[in-house]
Amino acid sequence: MKKFSRPIASLLLATASAFGFMASAWAVIPIQQWTQPNGAQVFLVESPVIPMLDVRIDFDAGSRRDTAAQAGLADVTALIAGKGVRAANGEPALDENQLGEAWADLGASFGGGASRDRMSFRLRTLTEPDLLQKTVHLAARELGEPAWPEDVWQRERERITASILESRTRPGTIAGMAYSKAVFGTHPYGYEVTPESLAAITVQDMRARYEAGMLPCRAKVSLVGAINRAQAETVVNQLLARLPQTEGAACPSLPAVPEVSDLNQFKDERIPFQSAQAHVLIGQPGYKRNDPDFFPMLVGNYILGGGGFVSRLTTEVREKRGLSYSVGSYFSPGLHAGAFTITLQTRPDQAAEAVSVSRQVLKDFIANGVTQAELKGAKDFLQGGFALRIDSNGKLLDNVAEIAWNGLPLDYLDTWVEQVGKVTAADIKAAFARKLQPEKMVTVVVGGKD
Incomplete structure (x- = not known):
C-alpha cells in the first residue's frame, strides 16, 4: 500500500476522534447492500462526519488458487499489477515512479495485495467532488490497465528470492514452514513460496491469472465514507469499468478448492538448530470463519491463550514454571479451516517440559471447560474493547469487508456485543470438544542439538 500524502494524513489525525465519538454513539451501524448490474456486490456505510472515502475491493483470487509449482503467484500478481499502467483510451502510460507521483499529487492512496483467500485493493481519498472524480479515474486505470513490466518483475523476483533465502536462516521461519506443511x-493453505516457485512465474502467468479472476461479477466492494448510495453506485461502476467484462448475467464459475483434511494421527517433529531459543508450534486445522461456533471459540480462546497475562497458558507455562516469556494460542479461520496454534519460545533444554505443560493445559481445558470467573473476565474484556474495533473508517471498512466476504449477517456488528454476552461455559466446552483433538495434533520444535 502507498503512504498517505500530508493533506490526507493531517485530516486523519484531526478527525479520528470525531469518528470515534460518532462510532461509539451509534445505536446501529447501518450497512446498505445491493448488487450492481455488472454483478458486483456492494456494501456501503455512510459516514458523513469526515469528508473522505475508504474503499476495499475483494476478488476470489488469493493464494488458495495457486498451484504448488507456482506458489506465490497471487502475491506477486497483486504486487506487479501496481507497478505501472499501460497507455489506453488516449491516455499515456505511467511507470511505477510516475504512478506514485500521480497519487501523491492527488493526496490519495491506492494499492493491492493478496491473502490466502482473496486479492484485495484499497482506495483512500477525500470526497471533494473534483478530487474524488480524478482519484477514482486513476484507481480505475491502475486496477483495469496494469502494464506488467518485465524488468520490474525480474527486479522484484530477485529481491523476494533474497528475502526468502535470508529468512531460512532463522529458526522461526523454519518452524513455520514445517508446521504449515504438517x-x-x-492443501493450498500449506503451500510454500520458494525461489523455485518464483522462477516458474512469468508476467504472462500474472496477466492470465489477473484477467481470469478480476471480473466485476466476482467483486465484493465495501465502502465507508461521506457518500450516499447514488454516489457509491457511480464510484463502483467507474472503478470496475476497465476490468474484463462478461456477457449476460451469468458469472463464470471458478474451480472448487478442496477442504482442509483433518489430521488422522499425532505428529511430533524436532528440528535441530543452533539458537538461543527453541521455537515451538502445536496445533491442527481449526474452523471456517462462518462457523456457528465462532463466538464460543473466540471467548474460549481468550481464556485459553489469547488473553495474554490472564490466560491459562501464560499462568501455567510462564508464571508458575518460568518456561517461556511469552506463550499464547490463536485461530486463523478463513474460507477453509485455518489453523489452531499454540506458540511459544523457550530455552532448548526446557522445550520438552514446555511442550508437555502446554499440551496438558489444552487437554484439561477441553475436558473441564472454563470457570464462571474466567468467563466473566473474557466477556468484560471483549465487550469493553469492541468500540476499538470500529473507531476509524479503516477499521470499520475491514469489518464490513469481512461481513461481505464471509456472508455474515448485515447486523453482525450491531449484535457482536450481544453474541459475546450469550456465550456460556457449556457452549465453550462443547465447541472446543467439537473442533480440537489434542491426541492428533502436530508439534514442531526447532532448536537444540537433538
Missing part, C-alpha cells in the same frame, strides 16, 4: 498437507 497441518495443511497438500
Whole structure:
C-alpha cells in the first residue's frame, strides 16, 4: 500500500476522534447492500462526519488458487499489477515512479495485495467532488490497465528470492514452514513460496491469472465514507469499468478448492538448530470463519491463550514454571479451516517440559471447560474493547469487508456485543470438544542439538 500524502494524513489525525465519538454513539451501524448490474456486490456505510472515502475491493483470487509449482503467484500478481499502467483510451502510460507521483499529487492512496483467500485493493481519498472524480479515474486505470513490466518483475523476483533465502536462516521461519506443511498437507493453505516457485512465474502467468479472476461479477466492494448510495453506485461502476467484462448475467464459475483434511494421527517433529531459543508450534486445522461456533471459540480462546497475562497458558507455562516469556494460542479461520496454534519460545533444554505443560493445559481445558470467573473476565474484556474495533473508517471498512466476504449477517456488528454476552461455559466446552483433538495434533520444535 502507498503512504498517505500530508493533506490526507493531517485530516486523519484531526478527525479520528470525531469518528470515534460518532462510532461509539451509534445505536446501529447501518450497512446498505445491493448488487450492481455488472454483478458486483456492494456494501456501503455512510459516514458523513469526515469528508473522505475508504474503499476495499475483494476478488476470489488469493493464494488458495495457486498451484504448488507456482506458489506465490497471487502475491506477486497483486504486487506487479501496481507497478505501472499501460497507455489506453488516449491516455499515456505511467511507470511505477510516475504512478506514485500521480497519487501523491492527488493526496490519495491506492494499492493491492493478496491473502490466502482473496486479492484485495484499497482506495483512500477525500470526497471533494473534483478530487474524488480524478482519484477514482486513476484507481480505475491502475486496477483495469496494469502494464506488467518485465524488468520490474525480474527486479522484484530477485529481491523476494533474497528475502526468502535470508529468512531460512532463522529458526522461526523454519518452524513455520514445517508446521504449515504438517497441518495443511497438500492443501493450498500449506503451500510454500520458494525461489523455485518464483522462477516458474512469468508476467504472462500474472496477466492470465489477473484477467481470469478480476471480473466485476466476482467483486465484493465495501465502502465507508461521506457518500450516499447514488454516489457509491457511480464510484463502483467507474472503478470496475476497465476490468474484463462478461456477457449476460451469468458469472463464470471458478474451480472448487478442496477442504482442509483433518489430521488422522499425532505428529511430533524436532528440528535441530543452533539458537538461543527453541521455537515451538502445536496445533491442527481449526474452523471456517462462518462457523456457528465462532463466538464460543473466540471467548474460549481468550481464556485459553489469547488473553495474554490472564490466560491459562501464560499462568501455567510462564508464571508458575518460568518456561517461556511469552506463550499464547490463536485461530486463523478463513474460507477453509485455518489453523489452531499454540506458540511459544523457550530455552532448548526446557522445550520438552514446555511442550508437555502446554499440551496438558489444552487437554484439561477441553475436558473441564472454563470457570464462571474466567468467563466473566473474557466477556468484560471483549465487550469493553469492541468500540476499538470500529473507531476509524479503516477499521470499520475491514469489518464490513469481512461481513461481505464471509456472508455474515448485515447486523453482525450491531449484535457482536450481544453474541459475546450469550456465550456460556457449556457452549465453550462443547465447541472446543467439537473442533480440537489434542491426541492428533502436530508439534514442531526447532532448536537444540537433538
